[in-house]
Amino acid sequence: RIGYGKLLIATGSVPTQLHGASGDRFIAMRSLANYRRLRELVSADATAIVVGGGFIGTEIAAALAANGVAVTLIFPQEVLGSAVFPAVVADRFQTAYLDHGVTLVPGRLADHAVVGADGRPGVVLDDGSEYYASVVVAGLSAKPDLRLGSDAGLEVNRGIVVDEHLKTSDPVIWAAGDIAEYPDVILGRTRIEHVDHAQTSGATAGRSMAGSEEIYDHTPFFWSDAFEIGWEAIGRLDARLDTEVVDLGEGRYVVYYLDDKSRPVGVLLWGVWDSVDKARQILAEAPTDRAELRGRIV
Template sequence: MKSDYDYVIVGGGLAGASAVEGIRERDAAGSILLIGEEVHLPYDRPPLSKKLWFGKKNVEDIFLHDRAFYDTHGVALALGAAASRLDPAAKRITLAGGATYGYGKLLLATGCKPRHLDIPGGDLDGICYFRDLDDYLHTRGKAAEGKSAVVVGGGFIGSELAAALNINKLDVTMIFPGELLCDRVLPDYLGRAVQQRYQEKGVRILASDKPVSFGNNGNQFVTRTWKGETIASDIVIVGVGVVPDLELARSGGLEVGNGIVVNEYLETSSPDIYAAGDNAFFPYRVLGQAMRIEHWDHALIQGRWAGRNMAGAHEPYTHLPYFFSDLFEFGYEATGEVDSRLETFADWQKENETGVIYYLRDGKVRGVMMCNVWDKVETARELIRKDETVSPEKLRGLIR
């Protein structure tokens, strides 16, 4: 492997792999090095808590490309390699093993790392802070019918995994500090309905609670909670959010905050260095504010956009990403500012099951959640982009 490349991409996830495609759209010959901390080829992350559990995908189906793709597109791979130091002045990046590489243009697509619980036993061997393919393989290997699981966290990952484990006939207990599941995005009336559905399926819900310690009794984990509950289980999964991976950016003196700060062209504060994906704090044009987004569609499109800009496109990032989730039979797609603190208007076909929720600020639609209503994301995007004041009467029946 040579030591200097026209393009170096740090991050072997969706944003990094998409950047390869973006570069090749404009530069067919420039040399590319893709550095990934995991030993696996880049893969899709959503199936780890969704389709892999339901038999709708196999592990081999989640990889974005096979190795031949990277060979064909002239991409050198350094997998299982963590980048440890960035020197923007010398335009070089150093890996943990000591290897160094020069770059013409650099993309930081380092993503996020899971938050860990700072409690006694929080680092106990076998507790899974669920994030990557190895975590799925580890958990799936233990998730046999009749086993028990504690899931800590009531957000996307916790809710999806609790449903998946329940469907696979495990005895599941959920623990989270809020009153309702997914309370940052679901309005309270919908959160209550979804939570009731979980309980009807047999998931034990310990809301407004949190673990204070983990231990083991030889055969099982023992979780103790703030409210005095003690739960023995075969599996403990923690999904309490993530933090952007900023260590490499900091080592190079880049501007960081809630992510690596980039401009509308996805350029960082240092020349020839870009950032994209979960770790990028970027100007969200449609919503008129700077944000960091952790969703699949965002990583897919922003990574490709960054690759094109690295290869000279100089195009402002204007995409309005969407996200999706499956919570038992309740599935949704959503786009824009989907924040439960906003005013909402629900246009139900079947209450709390099928319909559209509009999230409004000052009478304008800022976000849309389509509950068991499919293939309407672009319609919702157009509504948000219009930025017009609308009444609930005008929204009724608008998206079906």
């Protein structure tokens, strides 16, 4: 046992593994150890199945394909990226994967993991079809492990609930990063699984634990890269929302995601750089005039 005067909980998220997966050729991507094992498994002539078309699945699929691995990517949407990007952007995203030789299996869920007669790992899909490869990577959603928080009697909801100082319901316990559900100054109460948030909230929590009165007022951004595509974003990316798409030419887009009062709640900067601060300012001001919005980042 180790006692404490003050405690920070920053235990992150736990990845979701495929039902029935056993053995080290099924990787639920999270850690450096996962990455090292994946590298071992994808030597020459390797094949890989990646399950999940979200940020993690698409990044892993792109990285494997760029390293010469024959990749099959299984995802439930009809078009890759269409859960978060508007159609014009999702089409470009999907085309990049096809151009780089990734085999796409859209509109399907992996039902469970399976090991073939030859010992290769595989998946059985919801239509009964089976796929096998050298390695199966689950890029499924991650969840915070809230047990530590609830066992300590802390208020928990989607994460461990903290205030603007990242302090939990116990005055000597703080939480930061993926595990914390915090009151964002622009986005409202939220839980964010991204690096900028993990680093900035961690630093703020540390200063708060040392006696600072500062509040965590940084609305974090996030990013992803796949092949020649790179993007940054802030706020909520959800293709079910109304969007205002600004085509800046040469495959560059700014996409504003609007709530039911036409206020921007998310900004996607597709191939557009050095504009995160402007996007953050737009979310803070929440202009509802679309013409004004279109002229803000050019």
